[in-house]
Amino acid sequence: MTMFKDILVHLDDGPHSSTRLKVAVDLARRQGAHLTGIFVLDIPGSDLFYGAGMPYAGGGGMTEMVNSLRADQAARADVMGQAFGEAVRLQGLENEWRVVEGDTVGLVALHARYADLTVLGQPNSDESFKGPSADAVLVNVMLSSGRPVVAVPYAGQFEQVGERVLVAWNASRESTRAVNDALPLLRDAKSVTVLAVNPKRGIEGHGDVPAADICLHLARHGVKAEAAHTIAKDISEGDALLSYAADLGVDLIVCGGYGHSRAREMVFGGVTRTLLQEMTVPMLLSH
Secondary structure (H helix, E strand, O other): OOOOOEEEEEOOOOOOHHHHHHHHHHHHHHHOOEEEEEEEEOOOOHHHHHHHHHHHHHHOHHHHHHHHHHHHHHHHHHHHHHHHHHHHHHHOOOEEEEEEEOOHHHHHHHHHOOOOEEEEEOOOOOOOOOOOOOOHHHHHHHHHOOOOEEEEOOOOOOOOOOOEEEEEOOOOHHHHHHHHHOHHHHHHOOEEEEEEEOOOOOOOOOOOOOOHHHHHHHHOOOOOEEEEEEOOOOOOHHHHHHHHHHHHOOOEEEEEOOEEEEOOEEEEOHHHHHHHHHOOOOEEEEO
8 A cells, every 4th residue: 555655844943843843743653654854054155145244355254154154054953953853753753854055945846856745834925934935945846846745834733634635626637646646645534525616527627426536536546535516606716625625624635736837936826826825724735
């Protein structure tokens, strides 16, 4: 039986790393997985401090400034590493703690390619914590790593993730990939509902009963899933999905991640953007 055997969690010194770590530890425990924590020392090169460092140029001030930033972030990484070590020790998990230096966005995506699943945080641009820009890490890892991610909301505590699951289904390549990637969690779930919002007909749409075919496929994998559909007239499809999730009291949403790349810019589609901005429970996203 396929399971997540290698899970990666990105941690930083932001206010929600502890929640992210708790979710990752719980997933690793239930899946019998090795858990790797990664902390990135994202330090600008001294050339970026040229203006600020000019008064100290004669004494190597720019280099000292960069070294000071490195030491400060390394100290924060040590604190997070201790929290990680204690969390995995309590659960007896196989684990590894990584501290790497460079561009957070690129490095987390790179390390994610060597894991079955990566746990990340929901972006919150309103916070005072200044990590990489808004949703850069989540967007890039989801779209460029080739692996599924679990996005953990910045608000709330999540004791269990994956007991009651809502699958967003629209018969697309992305939603198909998400369902397949989520199988290790779907098999263990107590309830799975597959929801089609504004289901379409035709060659790229649904059959006579929306979501029934994918539920039949899931049954062959040992997943008992219920097919459902809804029509959203006055609200967006993303809001309809979140409303349905709230009504069911789910603790995980499985969704295809829609987006495209323009050079180094990664852009999410409208439904995915709504879900990421307004999510109230963790989401497994796959592209």
